[in-house]
Amino acid sequence: MSKELNIEVYSKEWCPYCKKAKAFLKSKGLNFKEIDINEGDNYEVMQERTGNKTVPQIIINDQSLGGYDDLIALENKGEFNQLIGRDVKDLSTKEWELIILGAGPAALNAALYAARKGIELLLLTKDIGGQVITTNEIDNYLGKSETTGAELIYDFWDHIAKYDVETVIGEEAVGIGDLGAKKVIKTDNEKEYVTESVIIATGAQKRHLGMKQEYVLTGKGVHYCASCDAFLYKGQPVAVVGGGNSGLEAAIDLANIGCEVDLLEVQDKLMGDEYLQDRVKNKEMITVHTSTTVDQINGQDKLESVVIKNVNDDSTKELDINGLFIEIGLVANSDFVGELVERNRAKEIKINHKNETGVERIWAAGDVTNIIDKQIITSAAEGAKAALRVNQYLG
Numbered sequence: 001m002s003k004e005l006n007i008e009v010y011s012k013e014w015c016p017y018c019k020k021a022k023a024f025l026k027s028k029g030l031n032f033k034e035i036d037i038n039e040g041d042n043y044e045v046m047q048e049r050t051g052n053k054t055v056p057q058i059i060i061n062d063q064s065l066g067g068y069d070d071l072i073a074l075e076n077k078g079e080f081n082q083l084i085g086r087d088v089k090d091l092s093t094k095e096w097e098l099i100i101l102g103a104g105p106a107a108l109n110a111a112l113y114a115a116r117k118g119i120e121l122l123l124l125t126k127d128i129g130g131q132v133i134t135t136n137e138i139d140n141y142l143g144k145s146e147t148t149g150a151e152l153i154y155d156f157w158d159h160i161a162k163y164d165v166e167t168v169i170g171e172e173a174v175g176i177g178d179l180g181a182k183k184v185i186k187t188d189n190e191k192e193y194v195t196e197s198v199i200i201a202t203g204a205q206k207r208h209l210g211m212k213q214e215y216v217l218t219g220k221g222v223h224y225c226a227s228c229d230a231f232l233y234k235g236q237p238v239a240v241v242g243g244g245n246s247g248l249e250a251a252i253d254l255a256n257i258g259c260e261v262d263l264l265e266v267q268d269k270l271m272g273d274e275y276l277q278d279r280v281k282n283k284e285m286i287t288v289h290t291s292t293t294v295d296q297i298n299g300q301d302k303l304e305s306v307v308i309k310n311v312n313d314d315s316t317k318e319l320d321i322n323g324l325f326i327e328i329g330l331v332a333n334s335d336f337v338g339e340l341v342e343r344n345r346a347k348e349i350k351i352n353h354k355n356e357t358g359v360e361r362i363w364a365a366g367d368v369t370n371i372i373d374k375q376i377i378t379s380a381a382e383g384a385k386a387a388l389r390v391n392q393y394l395g
Contacts, residue, residue, distance in 0.1 A: 005084055007032035010046040010057040014216050016134045017068040019058040019150040020211040023128040024071060024169060025058075026157045027103075030084070060084070072170035076189055091168055092191045096122045098390055099185055099193055101173050102333075104130025104199035105376050106366025108156040110199050110383035115163035122193060123165055124185065126172035129153040130203040131367070132376055136219020140228055141376050148219075152376070172362045173202070173336050176362070183361055197361045197393065199386045200341075200349060204367040204374070209241065209326060215298035217324075221303020226250030226325045227375075232325040233259055239306060241294060242327035243270040248280050250327045253278075255285040262319055264292045264308060297324065332368045346368055355386040363390060 007025065009032050011018030025032050037043040037055060050057045058065045062084060065071060074080040077349040078088040098114055100107050103125035114121045132138075135149030144152060176198060178184070185193040206224045208214060214222055223229040226240070230250070235258040240251045243265025249272075250265045262278065263270075268291050270277050280286050289308060295316055296307035305320045311344040332347040341357040341364070342350045348370040355363045364380035365386040 005030065006061050007057040008035055010035045010042065010050070010059075011055050012037050012038055012289065014136075014220070015055050020128050020170070021056040021058060023133060023150065023153050023157065024068070024075075024149070026154045026162075026327040027128065027167060027169060028084070029161055041143060041212035060179050068369065076170045089166075089242070091122055091166055095182070096120055096195040097394055098122075098197045098199065098387075099124055100199045100201060102130065102203055102366070102368070103128045103167075103169070104132055104201065104203045104366060104388075105152075105156070105380040106203070106368075106383035107199070107201035108160060108383070109380040110151075110201055110365060110387040111165050112160050112163070113183040113384045114390065115165050117387070119387075119391060119394065121165065123167045124171060124173065124187070124193065125167070125169055125202075126188075128169060131224075134218060135225075135228075137229060137232070138376065139275065145156075175336055175338070176340055177316065180384050189206055197390050199355075199365065199383070199390060200334070200337065200357070200362065200364040200368055201366045201383055201386070202368045203335075203377075203379075204330040204332045206326070206330055207328040209294055209328075211294070211297055214297065214326070217297065217299055217303050220238045220301065221299060221322060222297070222324050222326065224326050226253050226327065229323075230254050230257060230259075230325075233257075235259065237320065238262075238323035238325065239264060239308075239319055239321050240325045240327055242329070243267060243272060243288075244274060244327070244329060245272040246329060247327040248272040248276040250325050251286050252276070253281055254389055255283045259285065259323075261286045262308075262321070263288045263377070264294065265290050266293050266311065268373070269290070284379070285387075294324075312378060330367065330374065334368050346370075354383065354389050360391075 081088045097119045097122040100110050100123050111123050132149040133153045138147050171189045173185050175186040176189050185197050230253050236337040237260045239262040240247050243263045251261045254261045291311050292308050298305045307317050307318050309316045334347045341359050349364040350366050351369045357364050363386040365382040367374050
């Protein structure tokens, strides 16, 4: 039986690791008090109580546990469950009907559908929430008007908690092997999990510029999905980073709603398809800057401007813009599969309409695959499809 717990989380709004820490606690069904370090003297109090200056800081019954990585380290050693008065289970000793890899919309919806079919499943993931958890504004997920990525992920966890889905959080799959008629998932914690079937739903990562203010201002002027957030900037000055197909399409979409668009590409020419380049050239609202990088992002509470640099002569220019859309591609989280399943040049796992990978007993869903539309709702649907096909296979 769980003991009485007083859990406090010192955090700030834009911090991605704060959101992950809170999602981890949610996945355990734990309630917590959130303390914003930007209010009053909370930052000074946090330092006094924990001896640390970074967020998040998690305190349980006046015991300082540290940040998100510290939380996951305790989980991996089995010490977190001991701390909260729960039994410690070694889930690698059991053979599963299904193991789902990941914890974004595709993985969590696959878990929901599989659990409702009565499949004995394990959800195994290095991290929580995928790309979604760091998305500040979501208004294109039906029934969830004006929500955030973190809130959506919290709702997903609350939903699957009804079915007591077993989870391993903080372990990363590093390989999939054969064990006769079954598969074995090998993790970075040197454990092996045996299963009859696998759904790979490890998602993808948006490529980032790697600048501090990029993270601070995510959702406050800095965005990674023009199809999601372009409408927020109708008729306003914006910039798009990326001269590939996604960048060109973003620039066109923004120009179509009356935005003045500065399109930035580090190469000496645009890299997208010719027909998209032609459309960009025919848009008077789009100004193309090749051989150009973002040198500085300015703003504290919202984006104010960016400084761009020409890589040939190091000259700089400041652009007063309200929105910055970073469209430099995705990287599928699929390296651990190696040559086991077929992947394309973007490392996306190739699947058919049944979410099959071409390797028996292995399905895949969501942004880790070669589906065209990388949206939350399509990823969730793909997870459901994969789980239903697994159910048919297991009979």
